[in-house]
Each structure stands twice: as structure tokens, then as C-alpha cells.
Amino acid sequence: MSPDILTFFSRLIEKETGIIYGENNIYQLKSRLEDICKHFKLATVEELHREFNQVVPNSIMRQKLFDHATNNETLFFRDPSFFTALESFILREVLLEMPNEIRIWSAASSTGQEALSVAMALEEMCSRVPLPPFSIIATDICDKALVKARSGIYSDFEVMRGLSDERKSRFFQKETDGWKAKSSLHGKIQFGYNNLIRSTVKGPFHIILCRNVLIYQKI
Ligand SMILES: C[S@@+](CC[C@H](N)C(=O)[O-])C[C@H]1O[C@@H](n2cnc3c(N)ncnc32)[C@H](O)[C@@H]1O
Incomplete structure (x- = not known):
């Protein structure tokens, strides 16, 4: 070549x-x-x-x-300390605004584990503190990753990476082709194509996640 x-x-x-x-x-x-x-x-x-x-x-x-x-490496609850910080940011900052809805953007969502993890974390928070409803927009440039994210189906190996048994049985159901995120969770997320170089996603958002992307980019 x-x-x-x-x-x-x-x-x-x-x-x-x-x-x-x-x-x-x-x-x-x-x-x-x-x-x-x-x-x-x-x-x-x-x-x-x-x-x-x-x-x-x-x-x-x-x-x-x-x-x-693209490199689509991802897993559920990647960097657990992030999810602790997310919870305290919501409690300390977001709720002060008394929003009608918490709006979150996962800006390079790969195959969906990041957005689903945020949705699970917020669902769990709801049982401890009163939270307004939330919505998550999850976008990526990789069509193949988006097809999988939209399916919400993960292999045994993928669910082993970061999901506790408790979360797996609460938020997923076993199907012949893998573990499918329940629609009550998956339905909170809207998946779509977006290129961060010329982004067309419209805010405002309370939280934007752009994790493990810039390591592959020129900065
Ligand atoms: C390593 S994954 C990280 C996924 C997730 N954020 C995480 O931390 O687990 C990086 C993702 O960034 C996406 N990406 C790379 N360049 C992008 C761009 N210009 N616009 C949107 N997504 C991009 C890739 O397709 C890939 O799915």
C-alpha cells in the first residue's frame, strides 16, 4: 500500500x-x-x-x-467515580435550578453502555431523592455502534463488564440473542447520529458527557 x-x-x-x-x-x-x-x-x-x-x-x-x-471501546459504569460525581453534581447544582426535566447528552455514546449507565444511576437516585423526569440524548458518528445502541442488546461478556447482578436483573431481560435493556430504561434515551466536528445537537443540557473521545483526536 x-x-x-x-x-x-x-x-x-x-x-x-x-x-x-x-x-x-x-x-x-x-x-x-x-x-x-x-x-x-x-x-x-x-x-x-x-x-x-x-x-x-x-x-x-x-x-x-x-x-x-473509530474506536468504540466502552463498558457499563466506566470509571465508577464519575457516577458518584454525577450524583453529587445533580444534587448540588442541577436540582437548585428546580428543572421540570433533567436533560443529559451523551455526546460520543458508542454502543450505548454510557447512556444506559447514566439512566440506571438516575433511576436508582429516584428511589432515594425526589427527582424530576430525565431524558438522555445519545449520539455518535459510528453507524454500526448506533445500530447496536438502538437494539439495546448486549452479550454475556458485555453485561459482565461493569454491570452488577442486581442491576442486570432489575434493568435487563434475558433474550435468545443476549441481555436486552428493558424499554422502561432504554425508552428514556434517544439515539442519533452526530459528528462532533460539526455538531447539530441542540441544547440546553444540564449535563454533557464527552468521555474517552479526545484521546483519539487532535487537541
Ligand atoms: C472510546 S469510545 C467512548 C465511548 C463512551 N463515551 C465511553 O467513555 O465509554 C469513543 C467514541 O467516540 C466516537 N467518536 C469519535 N469521533 C467522533 C466524532 N467526531 N463525532 C462523534 N463521535 C465520535 C466513536 O465513534 C466512539 O464510539
């Missing part, structure tokens, strides 16, 4: 998503481009490059490229 072609794709990804492929991880981009070629049944990355240089760019291929460029 020629260095010029790799540079072309890394620059395009950086311009459109902010995600950086540099010296340390350019090898990952190489293998991801090869995966995209396989997906579209293209023999070489040179052919893929030609597709990207058409007068009318192929939007499905572009989205596939950005999907592959």
Missing part, C-alpha cells in the same frame, strides 16, 4: 472526524482499509482510493471508512 494512499485516507479521516492516525497507529489504518476493501469486494486499496476520488463521492463508503476509523 503506497504511503501516499495511506496519507490520503488519514488526512480525510482527520478532516471529517478529528480522529488522528499518526506514526503510532497508522498500521491499524492499513488493516482497517483492507477490511473495507473486503467488505466492498475490492481487490486492492488502490481501487478503494479511486472510488474516493470519483466526482460524486460514495456516501456509503465514506460512512464505512469513518465507522472503521
Whole structure:
């Protein structure tokens, strides 16, 4: 694969998503481009490059490229101290405003575990303190991650990562293809596509979560 072609794709990804492929991880981009070629049944990355240089760019291929460029690593209740801080922020700051609704945005929600964890934390808070209703908007640039987030279904391995047995049985139900978030929880979250580089999400929000995103971006 020629260095010029790799540079072309890394620059395009950086311009459109902010995600950086540099010296340390350019090898990952190489293998991801090869995966995209396989997906579209293209023999070489040179052919893929030609597709990207058409007068009318192929939007499905572009989205596939950005999907592959992302790192979707996530888990339930990632960084537990964050959830303790979230609860005290709501008690100390948000409730002072006496809002009719607590509005939260998970701005790079990946496959949905972050937004679901916030929803579970707030549901649990409701049994201890009177809270107004809440709504969560969860967005990501990765279509594949959003499909999974919208399904609300997680494997045994995924629920093992961060979910206690108590939360699993309270908020999820076992189905043939995995553990499905109950609609009473999942229904509190609206999932959608959004690119943080040119965001179209409209506030205001009481809380915006943008966690573990900038580590992959140029700042
Ligand atoms: C490592 S995951 C973090 C998920 C979650 N916030 C967490 O902390 O567990 C990073 C997410 O950021 C998303 N992302 C990267 N660049 C983005 C952009 N420009 N706009 C929106 N989402 C982006 C990726 O698709 C990925 O799902």
C-alpha cells in the first residue's frame, strides 16, 4: 500500500472526524482499509482510493471508512467515580435550578453502555431523592455502534463488564440473542447520529458527557 494512499485516507479521516492516525497507529489504518476493501469486494486499496476520488463521492463508503476509523471501546459504569460525581453534581447544582426535566447528552455514546449507565444511576437516585423526569440524548458518528445502541442488546461478556447482578436483573431481560435493556430504561434515551466536528445537537443540557473521545483526536 503506497504511503501516499495511506496519507490520503488519514488526512480525510482527520478532516471529517478529528480522529488522528499518526506514526503510532497508522498500521491499524492499513488493516482497517483492507477490511473495507473486503467488505466492498475490492481487490486492492488502490481501487478503494479511486472510488474516493470519483466526482460524486460514495456516501456509503465514506460512512464505512469513518465507522472503521473509530474506536468504540466502552463498558457499563466506566470509571465508577464519575457516577458518584454525577450524583453529587445533580444534587448540588442541577436540582437548585428546580428543572421540570433533567436533560443529559451523551455526546460520543458508542454502543450505548454510557447512556444506559447514566439512566440506571438516575433511576436508582429516584428511589432515594425526589427527582424530576430525565431524558438522555445519545449520539455518535459510528453507524454500526448506533445500530447496536438502538437494539439495546448486549452479550454475556458485555453485561459482565461493569454491570452488577442486581442491576442486570432489575434493568435487563434475558433474550435468545443476549441481555436486552428493558424499554422502561432504554425508552428514556434517544439515539442519533452526530459528528462532533460539526455538531447539530441542540441544547440546553444540564449535563454533557464527552468521555474517552479526545484521546483519539487532535487537541
Ligand atoms: C472510546 S469510545 C467512548 C465511548 C463512551 N463515551 C465511553 O467513555 O465509554 C469513543 C467514541 O467516540 C466516537 N467518536 C469519535 N469521533 C467522533 C466524532 N467526531 N463525532 C462523534 N463521535 C465520535 C466513536 O465513534 C466512539 O464510539
